[in-house]
Amino acid sequence: xxxxxxxxxxxxxxxxxxxxxxxxxxxxxxxxxxxxxxxxxxxxxxxxxxxxxxxxxxxxxxxxxxxxxxxxxxxxxxxxxxxxxxxxxxxxxxxxxxxxxxxxxxxxxxxxxxxxxxxxxxxxxxxxxxxxxxxxxxxxxxxxxxxxxxxxxxxxxxxx
Amino acid sequence: xxxxxxxxxxxxxxxxxxxxxxxxxxxxxxxxxxxxxxxxxxxxxxxxxxxxxxxxxxxxxxxxxxxxxxxxxxxxxxxxxxxxxxxxxxxxxxxxxxxxxxxxxxxxxxxxxxxxxxxxxxxxxxxxxxxxxxxxxxxxxxxxxxxxxxxxxxxxxxxxxxxxxxxxxxxxxxxxxxxxxxxxxxxxxxxxxxxxxxxxxxxxxxxxxxxxxxxxxxxxxxxxxxxxxxxxxxxxxxxxxxxxxxxxxxxxxxxxxxxxxxxxxxxxxxxxxxxxxxxxxxxxxxxxxxxxxxxxxxxxxxxxxxxxxxxxxxxxxxxxxxxxxxxxxxxxxxxxxxxxxxxxxxxxxxxxxxxxxxxxxxxxxxxxxxxxxxxxxxxxxxxxxxxx
Numbered sequence: 001x002x003x004x005x006x007x008x009x010x011x012x013x014x015x016x017x018x019x020x021x022x023x024x025x026x027x028x029x030x031x032x033x034x035x036x037x038x039x040x041x042x043x044x045x046x047x048x049x050x051x052x053x054x055x056x057x058x059x060x061x062x063x064x065x066x067x068x069x070x071x072x073x074x075x076x077x078x079x080x081x082x083x084x085x086x087x088x089x090x091x092x093x094x095x096x097x098x099x100x101x102x103x104x105x106x107x108x109x110x111x112x113x114x115x116x117x118x119x120x121x122x123x124x125x126x127x128x129x130x131x132x133x134x135x136x137x138x139x140x141x142x143x144x145x146x147x148x149x150x151x152x153x154x155x156x157x158x159x160x
Numbered sequence: 161x162x163x164x165x166x167x168x169x170x171x172x173x174x175x176x177x178x179x180x181x182x183x184x185x186x187x188x189x190x191x192x193x194x195x196x197x198x199x200x201x202x203x204x205x206x207x208x209x210x211x212x213x214x215x216x217x218x219x220x221x222x223x224x225x226x227x228x229x230x231x232x233x234x235x236x237x238x239x240x241x242x243x244x245x246x247x248x249x250x251x252x253x254x255x256x257x258x259x260x261x262x263x264x265x266x267x268x269x270x271x272x273x274x275x276x277x278x279x280x281x282x283x284x285x286x287x288x289x290x291x292x293x294x295x296x297x298x299x300x301x302x303x304x305x306x307x308x309x310x311x312x313x314x315x316x317x318x319x320x321x322x323x324x325x326x327x328x329x330x331x332x333x334x335x336x337x338x339x340x341x342x343x344x345x346x347x348x349x350x351x352x353x354x355x356x357x358x359x360x361x362x363x364x365x366x367x368x369x370x371x372x373x374x375x376x377x378x379x380x381x382x383x384x385x386x387x388x389x390x391x392x393x394x395x396x397x398x399x400x401x402x403x404x405x406x407x408x409x410x411x412x413x414x415x416x417x418x419x420x421x422x423x424x425x426x427x428x429x430x431x432x433x434x435x436x437x438x439x440x441x442x443x444x445x446x447x448x449x450x451x452x453x454x455x456x457x458x459x460x461x462x463x464x465x466x467x468x469x470x471x472x473x474x475x476x477x478x479x480x481x482x483x484x485x486x487x488x489x490x491x492x493x494x495x496x497x498x499x500x501x502x503x504x505x506x507x508x509x510x511x512x513x514x515x516x517x518x519x520x521x522x523x524x525x526x527x528x529x530x531x532x533x534x535x536x537x538x539x540x541x542x543x544x545x546x547x548x
Contacts, residue, residue, distance in 0.1 A: 023458035
């Protein structure tokens with residue numbers, strides 16, 4: 001039930017408990033209780049819209065930053081990663097395998113602000129060895145959703 | 161003189177498809193919420209489309225062998241063995257066709273002499289009776305009923321079989337009723353066919369679409385039937401590949417030689433790009449289908465609950481992507497119900513009579529439609545039946 005519920009919510013967070021209950025063949029109360037429990041346990045961490053920022057009339061630049069970090073005895077990468085994650089500009093942060101250690105998605109009002117964040121905040125953190133900053137130019141797909149508007153349903157309205 | 165007198169009588173006399181007639185009515189309207197569409201709302205998985213494009217880039221623009229690419233037929237034989245339980249030789253017992261309807265057409269033409277009778281159960285897909293008639297056979301409908309979930313009983317078959325009966329067409333999971341057979345029923349029908357020396361043409365196009373933990377039981381899993389079975393299956397429904405027109409026939413060599421002859425002279429071979437797409441579709445079928453099957457089952461649950469709440473009786477469909485609610489209590493014919501629903505709420509459903517006379521009192525609602533449309537339709541149908 002939980003797996004099914006999460007699958008439905010990943011698809012459409014706005015699906016009502018009544019509809020989900022019908023889809024899963026359970027009582028609406030049961031769905032509400034499960035969602036409350038998942039929220040309490042921190043499995044569901046929030047409810048957000050998937051927005052095509054390219055179509056929103058405001059200036060934001062997003063950079064993807066590769067960060068190399070010296071791991072620490074007893075904390076590994078966690079202390080630096082958690083410290084970095086707390087900056088408002090950092091929208092997402094992941095520990096990676098491969099040529100670098102942390103991958104950050106950083107958003108700010110303009111290029112200069114990102115540059116300032118990297119040079120003044122990020123690079124100066126103890127343990128950060130190097131950074132490589134790439135600017136995002138256009139979004140084609142995020143959270144599994146294509147940003148291009150879907151074509152109209154071209155199926156025949158009645159068919160065998 | 162009516163120039164149509166010059167046309168082939170047995171074709172001119174075919175009735176117009178009830179679906180076609182309703183299509184003409186629906187087409188005149190804008191913004192219809194349609195539960196009348198018998199094909200997946202999903203687009204074909206991208207890797208399959210991409211493989212078709214790559215095949216074109218690579219110059220796969222020529223004929224294939226008449227029966228289809230051998231690599232594809234091998235993949236089909238493996239799939240049928242693993243999922244249906246039938247053992248077929250890819251070189252001589254598998255034929256790639258342009259849709260399952262072409263396969264059935266070739267099979268019927270190969271089997272029937274003029275006047276041979278063919279049993280098929282109603283309500284059913286609109287093409288069976290015409291295809292029998294086009295092959296100069298005599299279509300003999302066998303009714304199925306809501307009381308036993310529209311399953312096909314041997315008693316009903318026994319009542320219609322005659323010494324002229326040559327074959328039986330079966331279609332489970334069923335369009336339009338969503339009925340599915342269990343193993344005992346499949347075995348009983350197989351026994352019936354053997355007892356009366358009939359060929360069984362089993363259209364199992366919805367094989368993968370079964371719900372509530374039900375598993376499809378294929379007629380190909382009955383060894384005693386092997387020598388008299390024509391198995392029809394394809395990519396349209398489970399892989400959402402309707403536009404590729406990709407399907408196949410599995411049949412014993414003694415029949416296949418003759419079936420292939422018709423396909424060879426009429427079609428030559430199925431589209432090469434589509435065959436490459438089908439080959440790709442065989443690579444990871446379970447992964448391709450899983451998200452679609454999950455969505456269909458949830459929609460089926462949703463629609464069943466919505467109709468129950470609206471006071472519309474319905475047997476819960478066990479397969480395919482159709483609900484077949486019972487509208488007899490509202491005092492309208494299927495056609496009146498569908499037309500008035502369209503008029504009042506702009507929701508299209510197909511009158512049950514499009515699938516045979518015994519579909520009267522029912523309408524077909526396809527849930528191969530996104531949840532948002534389905535919610536809208538369910539709400540409007542509930543409002544509509546409240547006014548009756």
